[in-house]
Amino acid sequence: MSGSNNDMRTPLAKVRGLGSSHEGTQHFWRQRLTALANIPLTLFFVGFLIALNGAGYTEVRAALANPFVALVMILFLISGLYHMRLGMQVIIEDYVISEGLKLLTIALSTFFTIAVGVASIFALLKLAFGG
Amino acid sequence: MSKSPATRTARRERPLSPHLTIYRPPITMTMSIVHRITGGALYFGTLLVAAWLMAAAGSQATFDWVNWAFGTWLGRLILFGYTWALMHHMLGGVRHLVWDTGAGLEKHTASKIAWATLAGSVALTLLIWVAGYMARGSL
Numbered sequence: 001m002s003g004s005n006n007d008m009r010t011p012l013a014k015v016r017g018l019g020s021s022h023e024g025t026q027h028f029w030r031q032r033l034t035a036l037a038n039i040p041l042t043l044f045f046v047g048f049l050i051a052l053n054g055a056g057y058t059e060v061r062a063a064l065a066n067p068f069v070a071l072v073m074i075l076f077l078i079s080g081l082y083h084m085r086l087g088m089q090v091i092i093e094d095y096v097i098s099e100g101l102k103l104l105t106i107a108l109s110t111f112f113t114i115a116v117g118v119a120s121i122f123a124l125l126k127l128a129f130g131g
Numbered sequence: 132m133s134k135s136p137a138t139r140t141a142r143r144e145r146p147l148s149p150h151l152t153i154y155r156p157p158i159t160m161t162m163s164i165v166h167r168i169t170g171g172a173l174y175f176g177t178l179l180v181a182a183w184l185m186a187a188a189g190s191q192a193t194f195d196w197v198n199w200a201f202g203t204w205l206g207r208l209i210l211f212g213y214t215w216a217l218m219h220h221m222l223g224g225v226r227h228l229v230w231d232t233g234a235g236l237e238k239h240t241a242s243k244i245a246w247a248t249l250a251g252s253v254a255l256t257l258l259i260w261v262a263g264y265m266a267r268g269s270l
Binding site for chain 2: 032035036038039042046049050051052053054056057060061064073077080081084087088091116119120122123124126127
């Protein structure tokens, strides 16, 4: 094995390959996966809004209650919100120096993400299951 | 006190390295900053999506109020900005996905793609709004 004499890592750490963050490339990979998913989902969302522009209460409710629309909208929300939480974490880690404040703001960002997601998905399910 | 010329009070004029006041930011740098800003804006923009969905699931009065707020000139301005931020962040993201493969990293190629991101985002935003007004029958 190359460099095995100088490697300070334990054999277990080497096999796990997660590095000092204990997360490996998970953050990077999930950001890329959600980014990829966001492209078609965003295009659907934008197209849906264009088609619905100027529509009233009844029309919008009927459109959102469509099972296909509801499913894609829920996927859009999950993928988009997950992606934005990952991104905001990077922004916080870049600019918030204090370790305690950093942890707090990342936790608040997670709560914000979940609150927006749960409220939106609840609204969609309510409409899909008959308003 | 040290006799070193470096610590003398009357200093000689020395050449300065490129500083913010004379530095012209390359387009790739500007688009990188804009990518982060649009991402941050979209983060809070999800509140508008949530408000719209909750209003649709709520009463007619709530929905009409939210619909009215989005339709005011300020509401439209925010939604127009939201559209542009979404398109810019999406195209910037595609650029990052291309870079992840190792392609498009050469300096002049990267600059061209950065300009294309800006031009593309403006074009797509205008296209979306024209299509939106056409769907509304206002054009």
